[in-house]
Amino acid sequence: MSQSLQDTVQQICRDHQNDRGRLMDIVTGVQAKFGYVNQQAIDLIAKSVNAPRVDVESVVSFYAFFSPTPKGKVTIRLCNDIIDRMHGSARSAQAFFDDLGIGFGETTADGMISLESVPCIGLSDQAPAALINDVPVTCLTSDSAHDIVAELKTHMDPQKLVKSFGDGKNSDPLIRSMVRNNIRQPGPIIFSPCVRGEAIKKALSISPAEVIRAIKTARLRGRGGAGFPTGIKWEFCRAAEGDRKYVLCNADEGEPGTFKDRVLLTERADRVFAGMTIAGYALGAEEGILYLRGEYAYLRTYLEDVLTKRRGDGLLGKDILGKKGFNFDIRIQMGAGAYICGEETSLISSCEGLRGDPKNRPPFPAQKGYLGYPSVVNNVETFCCVTKILELGPASFNEHGSAGSSGTKLLSIAGDCTTPGVFEVDFGITLGEVLKLAGAENAIAVQVGGPSGQLVSPKDYGRKICFDDLATGGSIMTFGPGRDVLKIAQCFMEFFIEESCGYCTPCRVGNVLLKERLEQIAAGRGQPSDLDYLQDLGETIKTTSRCGLGQTSPNPILSTLKNFREVYEKLVRPCEDGLLPTFDIHAAIGQAKRITGRESVVFK
């Protein structure tokens, strides 16, 4: 075994040219082969790529999909997102517990099946969902969970669990997935038909500077949520000094409740790659990287095939479409289960084979990004828009949307609604209209922009979806009557604590304290001053954290405090008996009671 481990690990390292920068791929390879990356494997990798052993261990321990201890041959990753919980993921979880005889984080005694609880896997519209190895399984019930275990025990092949394929390209021989696209409202830009290669041809007929001008004229802003003007970002990068430049596509769609990039990569992969190629031309870059989240590994073979076909058709590779000197190629970099890697500097760290810790800014990626070279990182949807802008011209893009936010936006709507799925809408649409589209008019609260966004109450349903009002990267979660606002906030705080990288103090220490106090309030043990405590601590985390994750992590609490203050006020009570409500005296003297064997005289 150990000899074969040695040979295999060394072979995997050689396959990646013993390049330290490809550590993610190497570790992913070892994990896939053996089901774990143990001490011996870490040693071997460290020697092969000539890196300190501690660096390799650091990477292995950072990502959720890597494990230093043996996992089962099959790993069932059940999504624990709020939407999945609302749709009864607990029932499927119970079915797995019963049939496998194990809990989350455990492996069956025969070493065959492991069970894990993971944050959003991008299937909120078909919740509850799970990943079985790489294979997504949707719309789980306790019955289907029983069936899955029974079937797995007979053949141990997750792919065989897929009985019928989803719509569109999900039935492609290279995808073969039961995932459904649920494109409810295709719009005029992103989902409209497109002639392959046309946009690149148009881009190559003008100068790179003119391409950037077209993007600027279209007033395209980043679709990931922050809304930075894409043209300006490109211009910075083009002007930055560097022998090489890189185009990175952020397909690490980790924001709970978002799944539009999954649909785009399934249905419009060509358009994404075309957008990256155009960026390559505009910036003078020769290499692009698509950073694909580990949860979407089932799309990888298909995407590789799309790339191969593009190379064959002269849309990638040397002298693209006959344009002398314009060489550009794209590689796919797999992620391994880390939400933080959707933050652009973390994404770059991860591509470089490091832990997914964010980098200090400035310098910004456009000045000093991947491997220290100027790089742009854009969202999948942004690249789709780029392709369309070049094909139709900036004017037709500008026709849609509102003053500060041109074009259309993809929304992933899920939760308590009749038609969850992907909607392409013009910017400037009100939240109320969006809810009507999805059949969620009776929602008592809507989370706009995922956990890092805000929970909006019905009095704000007239507000507009755009960068200057309600900004969203695409996630819209609807909550119907009877849902508990504090439960939602608690769930999101758990998510941030789990996904924080732990680098800076406020985010690492502060969020845990925020969640604790929130739980105390929810349990009826809060006093009015606790609301100020939450507000103060939340604001401090927001302003002092190092990266986007920390700066948005208190939002579930801050936005509920703002929009649903009455819920908090009903639960807190002033301290009357001289004891702080947050202080549980009975728990504190519990041990003394046990030792003395009697009740307290004072505190009955």
Add this chain to the structure above:
Amino acid sequence: MITLTINGLEVSVEKGTTLLEAAQFLGFPIPTLCHMEGLSPYGACRLCVVEIGEGPKARLVSSCTYPVEEGLKVRTASARVLNARKMVLELLLASCPQSKTIQDLASAHAIRQQRFRQEYEDCILCGRCVRMCAEQMMANAIGFRGRGAKRSLGTPFDAKSEVCRQCGGCIYVCPACELRCTYTEPEKAICGGCANLAPPCVQKDPFDDMMCYMNPCVACEISQES
């Protein structure tokens, strides 16, 4: 040269200087914890935050990592800065209440009451030791593991490191604890414990020329005497 304004005073400094260095040059005190001269800027403790920009666009940044920019307006002690700094310090104090360094800082910032539940950890993950080990001692013996609240540091697999020369650099730079040198046996984590461990520096020739921060080191003195 780049000209910027710090607390209303104009200053010209070289390109690449950090806000912290520029402020210190002018004599404005900014407390730091994870920052250390000779080690790369890190920006983890967030104690050195300062306010930059004006109006609604004003924001807090860590001065130890932020490079000077032409025309930048910096405030090192605005009410917003002091509030944020105080709370960050409270968070640090909560996670590592026994540290003398943090206690002193808290005292200097008039923190008289602890609002947060105390953790009694012995590490604030400021990364000084990791950078010391990698950048100055060229050993790369310790590093970070895990993420979020589970982030920790140590040698690979918490086992005795082959590359550690027990120079003591990590203990020397640690602002949080005097207990970092737990080695693999916590019961020996006392001052002078290294003498009992017979560190490789007195055993083996290869380490003769290596730098060592344990000065005076009991082990070295013993070896010189014998």
